[in-house]
Amino acid sequence: xxxxxxxxxxxxxxxxxxxxxxxxxxxxxxxxxxxxxxxxxxxxxxxxxxxxxxxxxxxxxxxxxxxxxxxxxxxxxxxxxxxxxxxxxxxxxxxxxxxxxxxxxxxxxxxxxxxxxxxxxxxxxxxxxxxxxxxxxxxxxxxxxxxxxxxxxxxxxxxxxxxxxxxxxxxxxxxxxxxxxxxxxxxxxxxxxxxxxxxxxxxxxxxxxxxxxxxxxxxxxxxxxxxxxxxxxxxxxxxxxxxxxxxxxxxxxxxxxxxxxxxxxxxxxxxxxxxxxxxxxxxxxxxxxxxxxxxx
Amino acid sequence: xxxxxxxxxxxxxxxxxxxxxxxxxxxxxxxxxxxxxxxxxxxxxxxxxxxxxxxxxxxxxxxxxxxxxxxxxxxxxxxxxxxxxxxxxxxxxxxxxxxxxxxxxxxxxxxxxxxxxxxxxxxxxxxxxxxxxxxxxxxxxxxxxxxxxxxxxxxxxxxxxxxxxxxxxxxxxxxxxxxxxxxxxxxxxxxxxxxxxxxxxxxxxxxxxxxxxxxxxxxxxxxxxxxxxxxxxxxxxxxxxxxxxxxxxxxxxxxxxxxxxxxxxxxxxxxxxxxxxxxxxxxxxxxxxxxxxxxxxxxxxxxxxxxxxxxxxxxxxxxxxxxxxxxxxxxxxxxxxxxxxxxxxxxxxxxxxxxxxxxxxxx
Numbered sequence: 282x283x284x285x286x287x288x289x290x291x292x293x294x295x296x297x298x299x300x301x302x303x304x305x306x307x308x309x310x311x312x313x314x315x316x317x318x319x320x321x322x323x324x325x326x327x328x329x330x331x332x333x334x335x336x337x338x339x340x341x342x343x344x345x346x347x348x349x350x351x352x353x354x355x356x357x358x359x360x361x362x363x364x365x366x367x368x369x370x371x372x373x374x375x376x377x378x379x380x381x382x383x384x385x386x387x388x389x390x391x392x393x394x395x396x397x398x399x400x401x402x403x404x405x406x407x408x409x410x411x412x413x414x415x416x417x418x419x420x421x422x423x424x425x426x427x428x429x430x431x432x433x434x435x436x437x438x439x440x441x442x443x444x445x446x447x448x449x450x451x452x453x454x455x456x457x458x459x460x461x462x463x464x465x466x467x468x469x470x471x472x473x474x475x476x477x478x479x480x481x482x483x484x485x486x487x488x489x490x491x492x493x494x495x496x497x498x499x500x501x502x503x504x505x506x507x508x509x510x511x512x513x514x515x516x517x518x519x520x521x522x523x524x525x526x527x528x529x530x531x532x533x534x535x536x537x538x539x540x541x542x543x544x545x546x547x548x549x550x551x552x553x554x555x556x557x558x559x560x561x562x563x564x565x566x567x568x569x570x571x572x573x574x575x576x577x
Numbered sequence: 578x579x580x581x582x583x584x585x586x587x588x589x590x591x592x593x594x595x596x597x598x599x600x601x602x603x604x605x606x607x608x609x610x611x612x613x614x615x616x617x618x619x620x621x622x623x624x625x626x627x628x629x630x631x632x633x634x635x636x637x638x639x640x641x642x643x644x645x646x647x648x649x650x651x652x653x654x655x656x657x658x659x660x661x662x663x664x665x666x667x668x669x670x671x672x673x674x675x676x677x678x679x680x681x682x683x684x685x686x687x688x689x690x691x692x693x694x695x696x697x698x699x700x701x702x703x704x705x706x707x708x709x710x711x712x713x714x715x716x717x718x719x720x721x722x723x724x725x726x727x728x729x730x731x732x733x734x735x736x737x738x739x740x741x742x743x744x745x746x747x748x749x750x751x752x753x754x755x756x757x758x759x760x761x762x763x764x765x766x767x768x769x770x771x772x773x774x775x776x777x778x779x780x781x782x783x784x785x786x787x788x789x790x791x792x793x794x795x796x797x798x799x800x801x802x803x804x805x806x807x808x809x810x811x812x813x814x815x816x817x818x819x820x821x822x823x824x825x826x827x828x829x830x831x832x833x834x835x836x837x838x839x840x841x842x843x844x845x846x847x848x849x850x851x852x853x854x855x856x857x858x859x860x861x862x863x864x865x866x867x868x869x870x871x872x873x874x875x876x877x878x879x880x881x882x883x884x885x886x887x888x889x890x891x892x893x894x895x896x897x898x899x900x901x902x903x904x905x906x907x908x909x910x911x912x913x914x915x916x917x918x919x920x921x922x923x924x925x926x927x928x929x930x931x932x933x934x935x936x937x938x939x940x
Contacts, residue, residue, distance in 0.1 A: 474623075
């Protein structure tokens with residue numbers, strides 16, 4: 282075969298380069314730019330890592346980070362076991378399997394802000410069904426309505442946390458269910474037969490057959506849920522707006538407040554980068570650690 | 578020890594998967610379940626194991642009724658076509674799992690596992706690895722060792738070699754009967770391949786659409802099929818058939834008329850039958866004066882190394898000849914083929930055997 286060397290072919294790559302630059306590199310570099318400079322009446326000066334140091338030592342950021350971690354780990358602790366449990370209980374085949382799958386997929390199809398708005402109304406103490414029922418229950422157990430509602434997520438941090446977590450569990454457990462279900466479906470029936478012949482217990486079947494076979498899809502589920510919940514913005518923003526007080530102000534809500542509310546671009550830029558690196562680092566660590574056992 | 582199936586049947590959602598079947602399998606015997614895919618081999622095995630309850634009928638183990646007994650309370654081991662091992666355990670842990678469930682001491686478990694591993698040719702480095710890190714053949718050896726170590730009275734092998742490549746299959750096939758022979762258990766081996774049944778020996782049950790068409794010593798079933806279905810199941814390539822008309826000394830095979838030595842079909846009354854002969858009995862050259870001559874047309878030739886499969890048309894019948902050597906016959910060419918009448922089975926119109934091929938001797 283004859284090959285002619287023709288460097289003009291490189292021009293063919295140009296449109297892609299421009300696209301990537303416009304939608305990835307330039308916006309990202311803008312943030313990097315802001316994170317290392319200070320703006321004073323239109324004058325920019327280089328200040329190095331100052332914004333980063335400020336952000337990391339800032340108590341407000343630290344508190345938002347703690348809230349964020351508490352939220353993410355709480356929903357992971359609930360959603361992963363619950364999702365696996367539901368997937369185990371779902372029928373393997375037949376019409377009911379399809380019905381279950383559609384039901385499970387429904388919450389995932391609802392836009393995030395709609396989910397926030399739904400729960401915002403649903404949990405209101407006076408007109409929301411859930412809020413009303415909880416308060417009716419509290420009244421039954423002796424709470425005096427004259428002291429205000431027992432459950433009011435707009436006033437009480439605990440109630441607000443409860444509602445935000447319940448909302449997230451409602452919205453996202455399905456994703457874990459679907460992934461775990463897919464993992465379970467890939468297990469050959471012969472495995473279950475072999476286990477029955479061996480006289481293995483229900484727990485052994487789960488521990489030695491189902492769990493190892495679900496490992497890969499569960500890893501993906503944990504990763505997706507970690508990343509999504511760590512970045513969560515829309516739903517709590519619509520539901521509580523970060524309140525009452527700062528009690529449900531997670532990292533991204535705080536970030537938006539700093540960047541858009543206070544126009545504090547240097548801090549916001551530094552915080553964005555720290556935020557991004559944290560997600561990247563944790564995801565990478567988790568993935569490497571879980572996949573390490575495979576290669577050995 | 579014996580396993581007896583008494584009128585055992587299985588229906589799923591009103592559809593019969595296994596028709597009433599009566600079989601008796603004896604201690605220390607190899608029993609082959611031979612039948613095409615979906616003929617009910619696996620279902621029958623599941624019934625034998627106790628994984629499924631029969632819709633009707635009873636199972637007896639050593640004369641005791643075990644119909645309702647749970648599978649874990651029976652002495653059963655099973656190996657599947659897929660290589661079924663616990664993925665997160667090492668090979669050693671896999672093999673030892675049935676022993677640990679039984680609560681044996683560590684020293685005893687270690688001894689038994691190493692014994693079984695040695696028989697299945699698994700070395701120490703393989704014992705410490707996970708099954709999925711091993712080759713397919715070794716994974717199946719691990720599964721076989723697990724079945725072996727159980728020392729079960731009934732060992733069910735459901736197409737255990739179907740997913741292995743040719744060389745490994747040959748190797749394991751020759752080992753399996755020897756290894757399991759020592760344990761004195763009842764073996765049931767499901768396969769779709771007639772030649773595998775012949776190589777394994779023992780007894781063969783031919784299965785067709787959920788029915789055991791014949792059960793007996795493998796060579797007998799091969800040489801004296803009770804009916805056309807058994808002959809079909811136990812022939813690969815498929816048996817060649819041709820309509821047979823007999824009137825006195827005159828016989829017509831499809832469009833070929835022939836005069837046949839009166840001795841051969843002497844018990845056959847005049848009428849219409851179906852004649853069948855196996856593909857290796859359809860030959861390119863004449864050997865005896867008695868040979869029947871068929872004018873055929875070649876439709877296709879497949880060359881498989883030392884042998885050739887010649888696909889032919891004889892009138893409306895499609896035949897296959899399995900002949901030694903490489904024969905690249907041109908498409909559509911005319912070809913004269915020969916069959917020794919002693920190799921011909923004659924079946925009645927209802928499928929039952931009317932006259933066995935005389936070469937097979939008397940049953």
